[in-house]
Amino acid sequence: MHPATPVTAATVRQRPSGMPVHRYTPYESVDIPDRNWPQQRVTQAPRWLSTDLRDGNQALIDPMSPARKRAMFDLLVSMGFKEIEVGFPSSGQTDFDFVRSIIEEDAVPEDVTLSVLTQAREDLIERTVESLRGARSATVHLYNAAAPVFRRVVFRGSREDVKQIAVDGTRLVMEYADKLLGPETVFGYQYSPEIFTDTELDFALEICEGVMDVWQPEEGREIILNLPATVERSTPSTHADRFEWMGRHLSRREHVCLSVHPHNDRGTAVAAAELALMAGADRVEGCLFGQGERTGNVDLVTLGMNLFSQGVDPELDFSEIDEIRRTYEYCNQMEVHPRHPYVGDLVYTAFSGSHQDAIKKGFEALEATAAERGSAVEDITWEVPYLPIDPRDVGRSYEAVIRVNSQSGKGGVAYVLQQEHNLSLPRRMQVEFSKLIQERSDSDGGEITPAAIWAAFQDEYLPVPEQSWGRIALRSAQTSTTSQGQDALTVEATVDGQDTVLTGAGNGPLAAFFDALRDAVEVDVRLLDYVEHTMSEGAGAQAAAYIECAVDDKVLWGMGIDANIVRASIKAVVSAVNRAARP
Numbered sequence: 001m002h003p004a005t006p007v008t009a010a011t012v013r014q015r016p017s018g019m020p021v022h023r024y025t026p027y028e029s030v031d032i033p034d035r036n037w038p039q040q041r042v043t044q045a046p047r048w049l050s051t052d053l054r055d056g057n058q059a060l061i062d063p064m065s066p067a068r069k070r071a072m073f074d075l076l077v078s079m080g081f082k083e084i085e086v087g088f089p090s091s092g093q094t095d096f097d098f099v100r101s102i103i104e105e106d107a108v109p110e111d112v113t114l115s116v117l118t119q120a121r122e123d124l125i126e127r128t129v130e131s132l133r134g135a136r137s138a139t140v141h142l143y144n145a146a147a148p149v150f151r152r153v154v155f156r157g158s159r160e161d162v163k164q165i166a167v168d169g170t171r172l173v174m175e176y177a178d179k180l181l182g183p184e185t186v187f188g189y190q191y192s193p194e195i196f197t198d199t200e201l202d203f204a205l206e207i208c209e210g211v212m213d214v215w216q217p218e219e220g221r222e223i224i225l226n227l228p229a230t231v232e233r234s235t236p237s238t239h240a241d242r243f244e245w246m247g248r249h250l251s252r253r254e255h256v257c258l259s260v261h262p263h264n265d266r267g268t269a270v271a272a273a274e275l276a277l278m279a280g281a282d283r284v285e286g287c288l289f290g291q292g293e294r295t296g297n298v299d300l301v302t303l304g305m306n307l308f309s310q311g312v313d314p315e316l317d318f319s320e321i322d323e324i325r326r327t328y329e330y331c332n333q334m335e336v337h338p339r340h341p342y343v344g345d346l347v348y349t350a351f352s353g354s355h356q357d358a359i360k361k362g363f364e365a366l367e368a369t370a371a372e373r374g375s376a377v378e379d380i381t382w383e384v385p386y387l388p389i390d391p392r393d394v395g396r397s398y399e400a401v402i403r404v405n406s407q408s409g410k411g412g413v414a415y416v417l418q419q420e421h422n423l424s425l426p427r428r429m430q431v432e433f434s435k436l437i438q439e440r441s442d443s444d445g446g447e448i449t450p451a452a453i454w455a456a457f458q459d460e461y462l463p464v465p466e467q468s469w470g471r472i473a474l475r476s477a478q479t480s481t482t483s484q485g486q487d488a489l490t491v492e493a494t495v496d497g498q499d500t501v502l503t504g505a506g507n508g509p510l511a512a513f514f515d516a517l518r519d520a521v522e523v524d525v526r527l528l529d530y531v532e533h534t535m536s537e538g539a540g541a542q543a544a545a546y547i548e549c550a551v552d553d554k555v556l557w558g559m560g561i562d563a564n565i566v567r568a569s570i571k572a573v574v575s576a577v578n579r580a581a582r583p
């Protein structure tokens with residue numbers, strides 16, 4: 001409870017949480033009942049501007065060194081950004097020198113425009129324009145805050161005074177560009193009424209019109225009007241209403257590039273950007289993985305990948321997302337959260353049973369469709385439950401898609417055995433084995449790695465001669481045909497510690513083996529189900545045999561792997577018989 005507010009029955013009733021809500025006011029909505037944006041769809045990528053090297057950089061505890069700046073710049077270029085805000089050159093020598101270095105070292109591709117930010121102060125503008133000498137294509141971005149509290153507190157002036165700062169600043173930018181830049185530079189201009197989100201719409205419009213009257217946008221001379229949610233204050237829908245309102249009221253709209261610059265204070269910057277695009281914005285400013293002041297700028301990776309996942313070309317290359325992330329982490333000295341959309345360590349991983357089951361079935365269905373159509377899986381429309389995109393499209397593997405812990409079910413365990421060991425366990429055997437894994441994860445806690453799952457599987461099902469438990473250790477098995485046309489089987493094994501030769505006959509090698517077991521080992525085995533498959537293509541391939549049997553009064557599975565399918569089946573029976581006697 002706020003100390004100045006006494007607790008009374010009335011306040012408690014009005015404010016059940018006890019939080020000092022009376023200090024805050026609701027955000028004003030926009031009167032635009034015939035809004036169009038909800039019907040719109042984004043069908044192509046916007047123009048992107050990365051401000052990692054400016055808004056991102058200015059929010060770092062330790063701003064980027066020249067080497068880190070350069071690594072970030074090169075990354076942005078390699079991803080396909082065509083507009084890059086490379087700094088605030090009048091802030092100090094580091095930013096100024098960085099802009100100079102990429103121009104002088106010819107590190108800026110021909111189709112990339114550099115952008116630099118400045119306040120509307122003459123000395124700063126001069127220094128800013130100075131930094132751009134020799135650039136092929138450059139934009140000066142001028143800002144001043146326009147919201148009432150800034151007019152009152154920061155500039156201590158009227159609307160007219162604040163508009164004049166923008167108008168004079170624009171004129172100064174043009175004058176210094178004329179004076180300092182040569183014909184080799186294609187020069188552009190951007191203006192931002194800072195804190196657009198808290199600025200009265202009519203005043204935001206008035207100040208933008210004043211700036212345009214100076215710049216005189218026309219065919220081949222666009223102006224970028226960037227309307228920043230410097231501090232995110234409204235719902236994305238109200239933000240979109242404001243964009244639609246501005247788009248409807250701005251003069252010379254066809255020469256205006258309307259730009260959105262969301263911050264993430266309410267956690268909805270991505271939605272705010274998307275809805276602003278629906279409301280007519282042409283361009284988005286933001287940072288990789290949402291770096292930036294306070295809660296960050298809008299995350300350009302999420303925005304781009306959201307387009308990608310809807311079948312729209314983002315016009316940015318995210319195919320090696322982990323490389324992008326590594327460079328981001330080096331440059332910003334910040335870590336990406338494990339749940340960060342599209343890139344976090346855990347975002348393509350399912351631990352829970354029902355998710356794993358659905359993912360596994362999804363992969364199987366995709367492969368079946370591809371086989372049916374005779375096409376590659378990569379050419380089939382992606383439709384796998386719980387995975388909005390194919391992790392491989394961003395350079396991830398399927399390795400971590402399913403991880404097993406106490407929340408996992410049979411699907412997850414089966415998936416790991418399938419992926420790592422080419423074993424397709426029959427459904428009832430999946431249930432049987434996953435119970436064993438479940439018991440282990442319940443008792444040990446935490447994740448059970450694929451290696452631990454495999455070790456448990458081998459220990460439980462795959463009989464080997466040196467195995468430390470079980471009645472029977474198989475050494476060799478040979479089949480022949482009896483004079484009555486039956487299958488005869490001779491098996492060399494150690495039974496209860498004694499070297500033994502087992503013989504039997506029956507209709508098929510399995511029946512012959514059951515016969516041998518009944519006589520020599522005194523167990524009664526009945527076959528209930530049998531499944532086999534090859535584990536790989538070509539000669540020398542191993543076969544896997546799974547046998548469900550009743551061993552005396554126990555029903556359970558056994559499994560065997562061998563290059564010879566008969567031996568694989570016999571091993572599977574040995575596996576079941578041994579398991580039946582396991583305490």
Ligand SMILES: CC(=O)SCCNC(=O)CCNC(=O)[C@H](O)C(C)(C)COP(=O)(O)OP(=O)(O)OC[C@H]1O[C@@H](n2cnc3c(N)ncnc32)[C@H](O)[C@@H]1OP(=O)(O)O
Binds near residue numbers: 194
């Ligand atoms: C929302 C954003 O992200 S905006 C970008 C913010 N980024 C940065 O500020 C990073 C780089 N900035 C800097 O390094 C420094 O601010 C500098 C070097 C540019 C300027 O530093 P200083 O000269 O000390 O001024 P400072 O930034 O503190 O600004 C305060 C003064 O500028 C005025 N001012 C602030 N913004 C603007 C603006 N956009 N246009 C004109 N004047 C402005 C203030 O009213 C104040 O004036 P006063 O001293 O007469 O009261």
Ligand SMILES: CC(C)C(=O)C(=O)O
Binds near residue numbers: 117263
């Ligand atoms: C300079 C402007 C565009 C800005 O960074 C903001 O308002 O957040």
